[in-house]
Amino acid sequence: MKAKDFVELFPAYKAKNIVDPEEEILGIAINSKKVRPRFAFFAIPGNNVDGHQYLQEALERGAGILIVERSSSLPKQEGVSWVLVERARDALNAIAGPFFGKPAQKMRVFGVTGTNGKTTTCFFLRNILEASGTPSGLLTTCLNAIGPLELEPANTTEESINIQDHLHTMVEMGIRNAVIEVSSHGLALGRLQGVSFDYAVITNLIPEHLEFHRNFEDYFQSKRKLFQMLEENFDKPYPRMALFNADDENCRKMLQSLGVARLGFGLKEKADISAECIEYSLYQTSFIMHTPWGRMKVVINFPGEHNVYNALAASGIALAAGVPLEKVGEGLENTRKIPGRWERVENKKGVEIIVDFAHNWHGLQKALSLIREHAKGKLITVFGCGGERDRAKRPLMGKVVAQYSDVCVISTDNPRNEDPMQTIQDALEGVKEIAGQKAVKYYVVPDRREAIRKALKEAQRGDVVFLAGKGPERFQIVANRSFPHNDYQVAKELLREDED
16 A cells, blocks of 8 residues: 555545655554554543554654644654544554455355453354364454464454554455454444444343443443444345344344344343253253254253353354355364463362352353352352443442352452542442341452462362453453463463462
């Protein structure tokens, strides 16, 4: 792509100075440290960092063109190409697809959104597609899988340049299917612009991320954008299809007046994809699945009603995409491990130790109620509440944990720039309310590693230790600094120490 193309693709630009219109632009960056010679650098103002502060560094690293929101921030030197735009992020989103050759137009794209269950549904779906002999890429919270490449993402839905770059790599590898976990943030910030979705799934919808969205209606409308994008995709040969949770009123409402075909999945309401004869254990679930394509016995290696919903969602969209019923069952059963989702920590103590990403009251309720039903001994839960996130949900989380647990260890979970003790005190309100009604021990241990140590010391043979919230995360973010921490690895290390 040439420098002049950047102007042509930004029809709403305010001003420009293109030194050499024919100069080839070889890459795009929003982080000045990733700039290479003849890259375009987009100066995006953020909550903590403003890209305009790094324009000079970008030039020193060889940037060929700068896209800015403030001309006053431009370095005072000759021979600099720049474009002044209203919003640099909008400009970035507009150019990302064309820069990488519009890869989404050359493949079948599946989008999965919802409050909970997105990652698991994506893994189920990708494994079903691959069981049918269809190579498929995967972009999720915990893992980007592109052929043999496995990459750790920075966000649930990454920046538009990363998404388009990943899709381009898939196309280059001959991969013609992409399963994308779609967050409300990604939709609200336009990171998925230029991604033409052929299939879309909404797993469920409850209030979440209200520190980012103004209210639930704003959150709802952000999620709805995925289905609007599906509806507007007229340029590809694949039949468009929406799948929704028929038991969720908000999901039903979201698809009202949608101009594409749809299928509902569920257990309680009349649904196109449903399940009966469900049998649960702590690490497995079996059921009979009913679909317009037939019925079959299904076994998944994850427990709980919520995972039945996830399996139904993935199955429905795969069947709609032409996957044979028997391959759906094979793909579901072959899904044996998802990073940070119900990961079992093997040990010699005779204790069940489970790491899971459940990080809101809804997810905690589903996970802990299941464990409570199957636990032979005490249930000991370590949890925390994210800093700079919706404070209103913290007491609710505390209540749910205390309601189902015998021992609560209240700790931290990425406090960010907020006082860690504030996040703990908010959760403690809910814990204390339940502690006034039933016998429950609780401890406050701000250091996450020490909190896990405390839980393991409390545990005896037959008990269950549930490490909630961080799942696959490899860092703890404190005062906007990242410190290495992974619940699974920490538990393994502490167990080894105990054995020595």
